[in-house]
Amino acid sequence: MRTSESRLKRSPLTTSVPSPHRAPKASAARAIAPVTGGYRKGGEARERILKAALQVFGSAGFKGATTRWIVEEAGVKMPALQYYFGGKEGLYRACAEEVATRYLALANRSASDAALALQGEIDPEQARVHLKAVVGALTGLLVGAKESQVWTSFVLRELADPGPAFEILFDRLWNPGVELIAALIGRIEGRAAPIPETRVQAVMLMSSLTAFQTGRNAALRTLHWRGIGSEELAIVRAVLDTQIEAIGVARKAMSLRR
DSSP states (O other), X not given: OOOHHHHHHHXXXXXXXXXXXXXXXXXXXXXXXXXXXXXXXXXXXXXXXXXXXXXXHHHXXXXXXXXXXXXXXXXXXXXXXXXXXXXXXXXXXXXXXXXXXXXXXXXXXXXXXXXXXXTSOOOHHHHHHHHHHHHHHHHIIIIIOGGGHHHHHHHHHHHHSOOTTHHHHIIIIIHHHHHHHHHHHHHHTTOSXXXXXXXXHHHHHHHHHHHHHHTHHHHHHHHTOSSOOHHHHHHHHHHHHHHHHHTTHHHHHHHHHO
């Protein structure tokens, strides 16, 4: 029987792309002692399974992962997975819900403040301030936060190759994010509501951040960075702020010429 560790090393993503897709050097099963005592430590067993599943699904995707692989990584027995999640698809959906909840918790303040502001009358510069805050929070999550790399790997795989959790991630993360950013861009440009062009701008902004995950090796090598720490993250944020400052400038200049 092939060990789960060797399978992680042979996954196409783990050989070409580092974290978040690269599996840890030591398997989760080694890092976490096996659960004993039946379901008395149910909360702990459930968390072990979710943690291992996010790593395995993020590395191999829904089709490539197996429940046996996941329980080996988690250090639990198969009945525990079936008890808490029903099976592979139930576990996959639970992972999506968990990732969405974690993302929203970390980005909640800036997004909530922006959404509340949009309910009233805000001028272009106020909208710009909120947009910088929202994009800055996303930058910290998608570019700088080590803890979110596994989550991001899971999300990007599912959005690129839709499976059982696509609707969860689209409805809870991607679409609300695009609509919020598009609405802020619209207000900067003097629009009451988003239009296709502002949604395109929003998608491009969000996609520019995910590029640091999907193309991490190439990005780091191009930038001559060994990794992304506080200094590198500050550079990324400054560049994005500059791009946000440029939004609506051409439109404003045209209106002044008229």
